[in-house]
Amino acid sequence: MKRLRIYGIQIITLLLMITSCSRAGEPTKVKEEQPIDKGDLHKDKNILIVYLSRTKNTKAVAEMIHKKVGCSLVALELVTPYPDHYQTTVDQVAAENAKDYLPQLKTRIDSIEKYDIVFIGFPTWGMQLPPPMKSFLNKYDLSGKIVVPFNTNAGYGIGNSFETVKELCAKSKVLEGFSTKGGVERDGILFVMEKEKRVQLEIQNWLKKIGLVSL
Numbered sequence: 001m002k003r004l005r006i007y008g009i010q011i012i013t014l015l016l017m018i019t020s021c022s023r024a025g026e027p028t029k030v031k032e033e034q035p036i037d038k039g040d041l042h043k044d045k046n047i048l049i050v051y052l053s054r055t056k057n058t059k060a061v062a063e064m065i066h067k068k069v070g071c072s073l074v075a076l077e078l079v080t081p082y083p084d085h086y087q088t089t090v091d092q093v094a095a096e097n098a099k100d101y102l103p104q105l106k107t108r109i110d111s112i113e114k115y116d117i118v119f120i121g122f123p124t125w126g127m128q129l130p131p132p133m134k135s136f137l138n139k140y141d142l143s144g145k146i147v148v149p150f151n152t153n154a155g156y157g158i159g160n161s162f163e164t165v166k167e168l169c170a171k172s173k174v175l176e177g178f179s180t181k182g183g184v185e186r187d188g189i190l191f192v193m194e195k196e197k198r199v200q201l202e203i204q205n206w207l208k209k210i211g212l213v214s215l
């Protein structure tokens with residue numbers, strides 16, 4: 001009886017050893033760490049950052065991007081600037097959009113062909129891409145280049161501006177855009193990007209995600 005019990009214990013121990021060995025023998029599932037950092041796509045590339053800005057929020061974002069990727073930073077200016085008065089500008093923009101009017105640019109870009117990557121920054125105007133940015137994309141051929149859109153808006157919508165960029169840059173590789181809340185000129189809130197750490201971080205993460213910077 002005593003012997004039987006000993007045999008029983010030995011068998012159970014053996015079985016336990018076998019199962020634990022087979023578990024240990026199973027292939028271990030290693031969690032593959034996908035590198036967040038896809039590389040420094042911007043290195044050795046000629047970059048142009050063009051932006052339109054009325055109350056300097058998009059300008060501030062453009063400058064933050066410029067700090068990260070370098071190269072040329074250009075403000076888009078018009079031969080005939082928009083009025084200072086907000087509502088008059090809203091009405092003018094609506095009329096221009098209705099007629100597909102493209103305002104004449106004062107800004108000239110020398111040798112656009114030398115750039116590999118073109119960032120284009122704009123506020124949302126009337127839920128659309130502002131006419132001056134439409135003028136820019138109409139005037140300059142960005143075929144074969146990487147286009148990177150970024151935007152500020154008042155928080156009531158970016159509208160179809162990113163889609164319009166894709167339509168107007170059909171022969172470019174348009175990367176995922178960046179959009180953040182800027183001023184609310186309608187309510188008298190103009191420049192809000194002073195010491196904007198949140199936006200700096202958002203930009204850093206976005207540039208990393210689209211593979212333009214690694215740090």
Ligand SMILES: Cc1cc2nc3c(=O)[nH]c(=O)nc-3n(C[C@H](O)[C@H](O)[C@H](O)COP(=O)(O)O)c2cc1C
Nearest residue numbers: 053054055056057058123126127154156157182183
């Ligand atoms: C003519 C005009 C139209 C605007 N339309 C919109 C709009 O449709 N949606 C929105 O969220 N903000 C709208 N805004 C607010 C701006 O997009 C927002 O204040 C932006 O941050 C301004 O950028 P900036 O400081 O670079 O000019 C409009 C502003 C102006 C002047």
